[in-house]
Amino acid sequence: MGWCCASSGLRDIHGSLGKLTDSLRAAGLIDEGLRWKGGKDHLVLCGDLVDRGPDDRRVLDLVQGAAGRGRRAGGRVHVLIGNHEALNLARDLRYVSPESYAAFAPEEDSGARRKAWDGFKKALSKPGVDEAGLKAAFEQRCPPGYFARLKAFGKTGKYGSCC
Numbered sequence: 001m002g003w004c005c006a007s008s009g010l011r012d013i014h015g016s017l018g019k020l021t022d023s024l025r026a027a028g029l030i031d032e033g034l035r036w037k038g039g040k041d042h043l044v045l046c047g048d049l050v051d052r053g054p055d056d057r058r059v060l061d062l063v064q065g066a067a068g069r070g071r072r073a074g075g076r077v078h079v080l081i082g083n084h085e086a087l088n089l090a091r092d093l094r095y096v097s098p099e100s101y102a103a104f105a106p107e108e109d110s111g112a113r114r115k116a117w118d119g120f121k122k123a124l125s126k127p128g129v130d131e132a133g134l135k136a137a138f139e140q141r142c143p144p145g146y147f148a149r150l151k152a153f154g155k156t157g158k159y160g161s162c163c
């Protein structure tokens with residue numbers, strides 16, 4: 001049984017699909033289509049798959065796909081929670097990249113977004129504060145995709161529900 005530790009120290013994946021695919025290809029665990037070809041091997045990922053880089057959604061999708069195929073082949077993908085996964089689960093999003101939010105923008109619930117904007121406006125409006133400035137602050141804090149990403153990392157979301 002082979003194993004590969006694809007993230008530690010300077011090799012943390014941190015939202016880089018290239019780093020992940022390089023590591024997994026080098027270990028012979030994925031094919032050209034990025035599908036599991038590790039048979040009964042076990043893969044241990046040591047956390048910090050997310051944050052900083054642009055591709056954290058694609059990184060997690062690849063890992064989840066590999067986990068499914070790996071399990072069916074008799075192998076296993078073990079994903080440890082790093083401090084950056086913990087931050088995201090605790091809704092501390094200070095290291096999330098703009099590209100990561102953008103990857104979730106197509107499925108953002110416009111109603112949820114409008115409701116959040118209404119709440120933001122209500123909480124922060126006061127005489128002398130113009131709405132355009134507030135809107136800009138809201139967009140900076142919650143870029144398109146923000147709410148869809150939060151949902152995906154929530155308890156019932158695609159990524160949050162497997163923790």
Ligand SMILES: [Mn+2]
Nearest residue numbers: 012014048084
């Ligand atoms: Mn790290």
